Amino acid sequence: MASFLYNACLPFLLRAQNPDGSWGYRPASPSRVEPTSWALLALAECSDAEGVARALDAGQRWLLARQSGDGSWPAGPPGDSASGWPTSLACIFLLKQRGASEPLRRGLHWLSNAWPGDSGWGWRLRRWVSGLGRQFPLGQDPSLCGWSWNAGTASWVEPTSYALLALRNAPQDLLSDVAVRRSELGERFLLDRVCDAGGWNCGNPSVYGVPGQPQVLQTAWALLALRQNKKGAEISRSLNWLEQALPALKAPASLAAGQLCLAAWGIQLPSLEARLERSFERNRFLDNVVVAAWAALALVPAPMWLKARREEGEA
Numbered sequence: 001m002a003s004f005l006y007n008a009c010l011p012f013l014l015r016a017q018n019p020d021g022s023w024g025y026r027p028a029s030p031s032r033v034e035p036t037s038w039a040l041l042a043l044a045e046c047s048d049a050e051g052v053a054r055a056l057d058a059g060q061r062w063l064l065a066r067q068s069g070d071g072s073w074p075a076g077p078p079g080d081s082a083s084g085w086p087t088s089l090a091c092i093f094l095l096k097q098r099g100a101s102e103p104l105r106r107g108l109h110w111l112s113n114a115w116p117g118d119s120g121w122g123w124r125l126r127r128w129v130s131g132l133g134r135q136f137p138l139g140q141d142p143s144l145c146g147w148s149w150n151a152g153t154a155s156w157v158e159p160t161s162y163a164l165l166a167l168r169n170a171p172q173d174l175l176s177d178v179a180v181r182r183s184e185l186g187e188r189f190l191l192d193r194v195c196d197a198g199g200w201n202c203g204n205p206s207v208y209g210v211p212g213q214p215q216v217l218q219t220a221w222a223l224l225a226l227r228q229n230k231k232g233a234e235i236s237r238s239l240n241w242l243e244q245a246l247p248a249l250k251a252p253a254s255l256a257a258g259q260l261c262l263a264a265w266g267i268q269l270p271s272l273e274a275r276l277e278r279s280f281e282r283n284r285f286l287d288n289v290v291v292a293a294w295a296a297l298a299l300v301p302a303p304m305w306l307k308a309r310r311e312e313g314e315a
Contacts, residue, residue, distance in 0.1 A: 004273045004299060005273075008280065009296040009299065010052070012292050013055075013296065014043075016039070016292075018031055021059045022059065022063075023035040023039045025288065025289055027287065033086035034075065035290050037063065037089035037092070038089065038294065040056060040059045040063065040093045042293040042297050043059070045300045045304060045305065046300070060093075060100075063094075064100070064103055067103055071106030071108075072084065072114075073087045074086070083114070084150075085147065087107050087111055088165065089162060089166075090107060091111065091166040092162070092169070093305075095166070095169055096304060108175065109179075111179075112167070112178045112179035114151075115145070116153065117151075117152040119145040144188050145189055147162075157193060161190065163182075164190075164226070167183045167186075168228055187225075187226060190225065191234050193205055198239075199241040199242060200214055201213060214241055216254040219242050219258075219261075220242065220257040221257070227306070239262070239267070242258055250282075252285040255276065256295045257294055259298045260297055264303075272299060273299065276295055
């Protein structure tokens with residue numbers, strides 16, 4: 001297991017780091033918070049490897065310098081100050097970093113108060129008048145909301161999952177009452193949006209009465225975000241769907257995320273390394289920083305980034 005992680009994934013991530021300490025989506029591409037956060041999460045799991053400590057320090061300094069005055073991180077390139085969804089990923093990384101409590105607290109505060117456009121009555125009224133609000137499936141609750149990709153837009157499964165991963169794993173003393181309520185609402189939103197077959201797609205489980213098809217990435221992140229919710233038919237159905245889908249997967253991003261998720265739920269799986277090596281031989285996926293980081297995280301035997309502080313104490 002260690003060979004592909006230490007001989008392929010980590011060397012690629014170290015080479016792909018920009019001179020300013022950040023990462024872009026591909027080597028030598030413009031700096032972004034999303035790939036930087038994923039790369040830092042992967043490297044932090046292997047901090048004893050040669051050159052990793054230096055890369056982590058430079059990357060964390062860049063990340064902290066990019067934090068906006070309101071506590072958020074932008075999704076765009078340097079110079080773009082618009083608050084963005086990658087705030088969740090930056091917070092997830094900072095959860096395990098010493099001396100980062102204040103920037104983390106500010107990030108979590110922004111995240112807790114980042115309401116999507118579909119959380120207000122005005123949005124729901126416009127949908128109802130236009131007829132869209134009458135097309136929700138029977139039993140689905142349109143009053144529930146999570147987090148959006150962009151300010152003022154609708155809730156989506158993936159950004160909601162990332163926000164919950166940050167808030168649910170954060171120390172209680174850094175969370176406000178609003179954060180607790182938002183987490184509960186976000187969980188209810190995800191559970192309300194499970195597809196009939198189990199799993200999640202990008203948003204609604206059906207559109208115009210047609211059942212939607214679950215997708216691996218959205219299902220993996222949602223299940224990781226709901227790990228504290230151990231019961232419920234929606235969880236069991238979704239874990240079963242993902243476990244059945246995993247053997248046929250070939251795309252390295254889906255393969256890594258799916259394996260990472262199921263392993264975190266304690267489901268025993270065949271070795272991932274051989275499958276990633278075959279995928280690498282086919283499409284040379286190690287030119288994508290985010291996918292390489294996911295592959296590294298999936299290969300770590302006991303990843304710490306998913307553990308809440310109380311879980312660390314129990315280990």
